[in-house]
Amino acid sequence: MEQRILVCDYCPGARRRPAVARYGLTNGRGIVPVATLDLCKLHQGQLLRAFKPKGKQPALPSSKEALAERTARVLAYLKQHPGPHRRSQVAQALQLKPHSVTDVFRRLSPKQVKPSGVGRMRAYEWRA
Numbered sequence: 815m816e817q818r819i820l821v822c823d824y825c826p827g828a829r830r831r832p833a834v835a836r837y838g839l840t841n842g843r844g845i846v847p848v849a850t851l852d853l854c855k856l857h858q859g860q861l862l863r864a865f866k867p868k869g870k871q872p873a874l875p876s877s878k879e880a881l882a883e884r885t886a887r888v889l890a891y892l893k894q895h896p897g898p899h900r901r902s903q904v905a906q907a908l909q910l911k912p913h914s915v916t917d918v919f920r921r922l923s924p925k926q927v928k929p930s931g932v933g934r935m936r937a938y939e940w941r942a
């Protein structure tokens with residue numbers, strides 16, 4: 815009898831479950847897959863788990879999201895803790911690297927924070 819529904823290429827034997835999706839493997843150079851698999855729900859889950867990266871890649875410090883997140887944290891800290899704060903205090907409180915705090919400080923608007931001091935004594939204060 816002719817098979818009319820797609821079945822899973824990974825199910826063994828005669829009781830192959832119906833496929834829910836076709837996955838294609840490419841070498842990244844073309845859109846034509848070098849291999850395809852029709853998979854049932856169960857085997858689709860197994861395949862997708864295999865494609866989950868195991869090593870967590872840290873966010874790039876220069877990425878916009880990371881900077882926006884750090885900026886929000888620094889602003890929240892300054893708002894909650896009145897008075898001028900130096901970068902080392904903020905870095906320690908938020909467990910950030912001092913240079914990342916400097917990076918955030920440099921980009922803050924004078925409308926948001928009030929700077930004071932110079933050089934290493936540079937401090938920023940929430941402008942209420």
Ligand SMILES: [Zn+2]
Nearest residue numbers: 822825854857
């Ligand atoms: Zn299967």
